[in-house]
Amino acid sequence: MSGPDELAEQWGKVSLALRHEIGHAIFESWLSPLSPLSLSNGVIYLKSPTGFVRDWVTNHYSGDILSIWRTVNHEVLSVEIVVYSVPKTSLESVSYELPVEAESEQDWSRDGALDPRFTFENFIVGKPNELAHAAARRVAEATEVTFNPLFLYGGVGLGKTHLMHAIAWHIKKHSPNRKVIYLSAEKFMYQFIKALRFKDTMAFKEQFRSVDVLMIDDVQFISGKDSTQEEFFHTFNALVDQNHQIVVSADKSPSDLDGMEERMKSRLGWGLVADIHPTTYELRLGILQSKVRSMGAKVPGKVLEFLAAKIISNIRELEGALNRLMAHSSLTGHAVTLESAQELLKDLLRKHDKRLSIEDIQKRVAEHYGIRTSEMHSAKRIRSVALPRQVAMYLSKNLTPFSLPEIGRKFGGRDHTTVIHAIKKIDALKIEDSGFAYNLEILIKILES
Numbered sequence: 001m002s003g004p005d006e007l008a009e010q011w012g013k014v015s016l017a018l019r020h021e022i023g024h025a026i027f028e029s030w031l032s033p034l035s036p037l038s039l040s041n042g043v044i045y046l047k048s049p050t051g052f053v054r055d056w057v058t059n060h061y062s063g064d065i066l067s068i069w070r071t072v073n074h075e076v077l078s079v080e081i082v083v084y085s086v087p088k089t090s091l092e093s094v095s096y097e098l099p100v101e102a103e104s105e106q107d108w109s110r111d112g113a114l115d116p117r118f119t120f121e122n123f124i125v126g127k128p129n130e131l132a133h134a135a136a137r138r139v140a141e142a143t144e145v146t147f148n149p150l151f152l153y154g155g156v157g158l159g160k161t162h163l164m165h166a167i168a169w170h171i172k173k174h175s176p177n178r179k180v181i182y183l184s185a186e187k188f189m190y191q192f193i194k195a196l197r198f199k200d201t202m203a204f205k206e207q208f209r210s211v212d213v214l215m216i217d218d219v220q221f222i223s224g225k226d227s228t229q230e231e232f233f234h235t236f237n238a239l240v241d242q243n244h245q246i247v248v249s250a251d252k253s254p255s256d257l258d259g260m261e262e263r264m265k266s267r268l269g270w271g272l273v274a275d276i277h278p279t280t281y282e283l284r285l286g287i288l289q290s291k292v293r294s295m296g297a298k299v300p301g302k303v304l305e306f307l308a309a310k311i312i313s314n315i316r317e318l319e320g321a322l323n324r325l326m327a328h329s330s331l332t333g334h335a336v337t338l339e340s341a342q343e344l345l346k347d348l349l350r351k352h353d354k355r356l357s358i359e360d361i362q363k364r365v366a367e368h369y370g371i372r373t374s375e376m377h378s379a380k381r382i383r384s385v386a387l388p389r390q391v392a393m394y395l396s397k398n399l400t401p402f403s404l405p406e407i408g409r410k411f412g413g414r415d416h417t418t419v420i421h422a423i424k425k426i427d428a429l430k431i432e433d434s435g436f437a438y439n440l441e442i443l444i445k446i447l448e449s
């Protein structure tokens with residue numbers, strides 16, 4: 001159905017959303033080398049210059065790519081990444097093997113990796129983040145290690161990366177002799193894998209072991225990769241033994257990090273574990289006001305209150321909404337008003353207006369299929385239970401703004417890949433079985449009424 005132009009256009013949209021979702025740096029490193037090849041039988045084929053990039057993206061991002069792509073084109077059922085070999089005559093193919101590393105080894109500790117906006121001065125403190133903020137401050141200002149590691153955790157877009165960069169900026173400014181390294185867990189793994197390939201793991205280890213403060217962002221990405229986990233563990237222990245500060249962030253608490261070895265989980269929880277709670281109205285409003293002030297812009301208080309009340313998912317989305325309004329106003333020369341805000345943010349607001357909860361869906365679907373609501377969380381795999389559960393997951397994705405991991409969590413702590421699997425399954429069933437499709441329609445009507 002989709003020709004090459006449409007496919008390119010879809011990839012353009014998906015890329016934009018992905019860049020937003022996973023961050024510019026990761027996108028540039030891993031996803032920008034990809035391009036769309038074809039769409040057939042619901043499968044999107046993306047081409048990758050190397051097997052390494054293919055494996056990495058498949059393991060980490062195929063779920064995100066799929067769920068975003070499905071919002072652009074509902075026909076898509078899965079995403080496959082294939083290695084597309086460049087003809088031998090092309091010189092480029094030779095230098096393509098490691099697309100990320102045009103940069104030097106030390107890059108991760110340079111300022112380039114740090115966002116200049118992410119400072120303590122620009123961080124608004126409220127109830128949900130006060131502990132995390134105080135702990136980050138303490139680490140930044142301390143001359144001695146008080147708790148090790150500092151483990152920051154919380155949902156997407158709540159300020160973990162901001163706090164880590166703020167620590168780094170503070171130390172760079174006030175104690176320039178201290179060596180600080182900030183890097184994402186993915187970068188850590190990438191460097192490690194590269195060191196393995198070039199048989200240079202000694203140098204790799206030495207670099208980390210000579211730092212004063214090591215910060216690793218999003219460690220949930222280290223889980224599952226045995227050799228990197230092992231290396232992380234050793235580096236971690238060496239640094240702790242030498243009394244060097246470690247700061248780690250993740251989207252879950254140490255004990256909830258699936259795929260992480262027990263000894264690692266317990267070690268991560270040794271220091272101070274500070275979670276960042278979902279935002280409150282006051283915090284959202286405070287952040288908006290401070291952003292508007294720092295941009296020297298004028299936005300009516302009513303509009304800010306409206307945004308703070310409506311966009312509750314995370315701060316990144318809130319900022320995105322504000323940016324959209326400002327961009328529009330500066331392009332058209334019209335002031336931002338409540339009406340224009342409502343109009344411009346229609347799509348975002350619709351997403352947040354759905355007040356249907358995952359629990360509502362589970363309850364209704366369970367009633368519909370005559371099973372107990374508790375079976376939505378159970379591990380049972382028999383079809384009479386598994387199918388309703390998959391239906392409920394599918395509806396949760398389609399009728400609520402929750403992310404795949406959030407949905408998985410509400411279904412007895414399942415992984416987001418299980419949710420993706422359920423969505424694919426239900427999509428396929430809808431096509432195969434018209435009775436089922438009809439039933440599903442009815443369920444949706446009931447839930448939406």
Ligand code: ADP
Pocket residue numbers: 117118122123124125129154155156157158159160161162163287315316319
């Ligand atoms: P996370 O790493 O937890 O996903 P980020 O640190 O990237 O989230 O934060 C997302 C966006 O929200 C960033 O632009 C960040 O500056 C902003 N932000 C988060 N918390 C605050 C805060 N308390 N005050 C000001 N801006 C914040």
Ligand code: MG
Pocket residue numbers: 160161162217218
């Ligand atoms: Mg982050």
